[in-house]
Amino acid sequence: MSNIGSYEKRRENFSWDIAKEVLKWEEGEILNIGAMCSDRICARGDGEKKALIWQGFGGKQKTYTFNDLRVLSNGFAKFLKELGVEPGEKVCLFMDKIPELYVSFLGVLKMGAVAQPLFSAFGDESLEVRLLSADTKVIFTTRKHVKKVRKIQDKLPALEKIVVVEGNPNKLRDEEIYFSMEDFRTEDFTAYESGPDTPSVLHYTSGTTGQPKGAQHGHGSVWGQALTTSWVLDLKDDDIYWCTADPGWVTGTSYGIIGPWSLGVTQCVLDSGFTSAAWYQFIQDNKVTVWYSAPTAIRSLMRDGEGLVKQYDLSSLRHLASVGEPLNAEAVIWSEKVYGLAFLDTFWQTETGSMMITNFPGMKIKPGSMGKPFPGIVAGILDLNTNEPVTEPGTVGLIAFRPGWPSMFKEYVKKPDIYRSKFVGAADDAMPAELRVDESLWYVSGDRASFDKDGYYWFVGRDDDVINTGGHLVGPFEIESALVEHEAIAEAAAIGKPDEVNMEVVKVFITLNPGFEPSDDLELNIMNFIRKKLSPLAMPQDIEYMEKLPKTRSGKILRRYLKALEWGHDVGDLSTLEDD
Numbered sequence: 001m002s003n004i005g006s007y008e009k010r011r012e013n014f015s016w017d018i019a020k021e022v023l024k025w026e027e028g029e030i031l032n033i034g035a036m037c038s039d040r041i042c043a044r045g046d047g048e049k050k051a052l053i054w055q056g057f058g059g060k061q062k063t064y065t066f067n068d069l070r071v072l073s074n075g076f077a078k079f080l081k082e083l084g085v086e087p088g089e090k091v092c093l094f095m096d097k098i099p100e101l102y103v104s105f106l107g108v109l110k111m112g113a114v115a116q117p118l119f120s121a122f123g124d125e126s127l128e129v130r131l132l133s134a135d136t137k138v139i140f141t142t143r144k145h146v147k148k149v150r151k152i153q154d155k156l157p158a159l160e161k162i163v164v165v166e167g168n169p170n171k172l173r174d175e176e177i178y179f180s181m182e183d184f185r186t187e188d189f190t191a192y193e194s195g196p197d198t199p200s201v202l203h204y205t206s207g208t209t210g211q212p213k214g215a216q217h218g219h220g221s222v223w224g225q226a227l228t229t230s231w232v233l234d235l236k237d238d239d240i241y242w243c244t245a246d247p248g249w250v251t252g253t254s255y256g257i258i259g260p261w262s263l264g265v266t267q268c269v270l271d272s273g274f275t276s277a278a279w280y281q282f283i284q285d286n287k288v289t290v291w292y293s294a295p296t297a298i299r300s301l302m303r304d305g306e307g308l309v310k311q312y313d314l315s316s317l318r319h320l321a322s323v324g325e326p327l328n329a330e331a332v333i334w335s336e337k338v339y340g341l342a343f344l345d346t347f348w349q350t351e352t353g354s355m356m357i358t359n360f361p362g363m364k365i366k367p368g369s370m371g372k373p374f375p376g377i378v379a380g381i382l383d384l385n386t387n388e389p390v391t392e393p394g395t396v397g398l399i400a401f402r403p404g405w406p407s408m409f410k411e412y413v414k415k416p417d418i419y420r421s422k423f424v425g426a427a428d429d430a431m432p433a434e435l436r437v438d439e440s441l442w443y444v445s446g447d448r449a450s451f452d453k454d455g456y457y458w459f460v461g462r463d464d465d466v467i468n469t470g471g472h473l474v475g476p477f478e479i480e481s482a483l484v485e486h487e488a489i490a491e492a493a494a495i496g497k498p499d500e501v502n503m504e505v506v507k508v509f510i511t512l513n514p515g516f517e518p519s520d521d522l523e524l525n526i527m528n529f530i531r532k533k534l535s536p537l538a539m540p541q542d543i544e545y546m547e548k549l550p551k552t553r554s555g556k557i558l559r560r561y562l563k564a565l566e567w568g569h570d571v572g573d574l575s576t577l578e579d580d
């Protein structure tokens with residue numbers, strides 16, 4: 001029997017308070033994600049249960065119980081307090097998927113500070129804009145990644161402490177602190193009494209224009225994360241769960257830490273590069289039962305074929321789900337054929353904090369559809385011109401949600417106007433000064449879709465120019481800004497270009513400064529320049545040289561025109577594009 005039982009019945013009788021029942025949480029208990037994922041699980045008698053089964057490069061294994069999580073995160077919390085960190089201040093976690101990442105995340109939240117995890121493959125420029133924007137006070141990193149922090153620390157006035165939590169402590173600079181979590185096991189720490197709106201996790205997400213925005217979540221997000229984990233991922237007490245996402249991105253925290261651990265479920269983490277064989281071996285060795293992954297990975301597994309699948313015992317698997325990009329029908333059908341289980345597609349965003357539209361255990365799957373709104377979520381498709389909800393099945397419009405679900409983001413850090421612009425509706429006049437949003441508005445996701453006569457949602461595409469490569473959003477503006485810092489480049493435009501596995505990869509159009517000529521060397525040089533500054537995700541896979549870039553009359557580069565050409569879409573009426 002699945003946790004959700006009947007989708008229709010759950011929709012009829014829905015209340016977010018059911019999350020409290022699922023978590024066995026009683027009024028008056030602590031609402032602090034750090035404590036709920038460790039102390040509470042120990043208090044209910046599961047301290048010796050395995051919480052984390054971790055595997056690194058070369059097969060190195062470590063296992064942690066919930067009691068380990070409790071005393072180790074206590075150590076991080078106490079240490080931060082002693083450093084003088086106050087509740088609400090930002091602490092960045094910048095490391096690979098090592099145990100310290102997961103434990104420090106809980107420790108930061110436990111003492112009331114804000115956890116700001118950043119993808120460890122980020123280059124110094126990606127790191128700099130996000131630390132600067134958040135006024136980050138402390139960064140936890142490793143010997144391997146500290147060099148990138150050193151490069152930018154002088155440009156970050158708010159950054160007071162650099163703490164290295166792993167790797168050889170020799171050769172650290174005097175002002176850098178070495179912290180080995182095993183030496184700081186701490187029995188007692190009183191967790192910060194947070195409320196649902198107390199800031200918890202801060203994730204940066206890229207848009208079309210400007211630098212990435214910090215989407216701030218609150219501790220109350222746990223209700224949404226726990227309930228969706230229970231009803232969609234169907235986690236039960238004896239499951240061995242594997243979320244393949246990196247906590248540098250929201251899936252890796254909402255469902256790679258908070259969802260499973262608040263419920264006291266064992267999870268495993270693989271911190272080594274992707275190969276299909278290594279993944280199957282990992283599932284076999286750890287007897288993974290529930291697996292949450294992404295379409296790009298699934299397409300890579302498909303490419304390696306059914307023969308490889310047969311070499312492993314994957315019979316422990318009982319439930320699969322996917323997020324991050326459109327899950328194509330072929331991938332669903334293939335997974336059903338080779339694993340005997342279809343990947344269930346789930347749709348949500350950094351801003352939503354938890355799943356919004358998904359397929360559910362036991363529900364009829366229509367391969368290629370994202371499924372139906374989670375019970376308690378009011379979803380709609382808004383007309384592209386009027387922003388009014390459409391009623392006719394098959395009409396393509398903007399995916400939107402009525403505000404009010406517990407894990408909705410609270411703000412974009414220091415960008416109240418952009419936050420407000422994500423909501424449309426009639427309540428403008430009634431809006432209090434602090435730009436509060438209410439249920440009379442729609443939160444607009446920035447994606448296009450339609451629903452069919454049975455209420456299933458079908459993804460169409462993004463409504464903006466943000467590039468989705470392998471389930472990761474990359475902002476064209478960030479790439480373009482970095483490109484023009486290269487000595488050879490005068491102007492640049494970045495778009496997503498179709499790719500069989502990653503859905504999209506970055507393609508850039510550039511004009512060169514006088515004295516520079518196109519060459520293979522230059523191309524390689526530009527690619528590396530972006531990889532180092534931003535990340536491997538942002539690295540252009542294709543560079544096209546142009547004499548001049550197409551522009552509007554006001555001088556804005558016509559990215560959409562380049563994209564339409566690249567995708568073979570109708571370029572449309574150029575005069576309207578020019579007025580953009």
Ligand code: WT7
Nearest residue numbers: 251323324325326346347348349350447459473
């Ligand atoms: C964007 C959000 C939240 C998980 C990781 C991404 C795209 C997400 C799906 C899906 C089609 C999807 C959308 C969305 N997306 N899930 N099931 N089907 N597209 O979080 O980085 O905030 O990206 O990813 O475009 O807006 P994110």
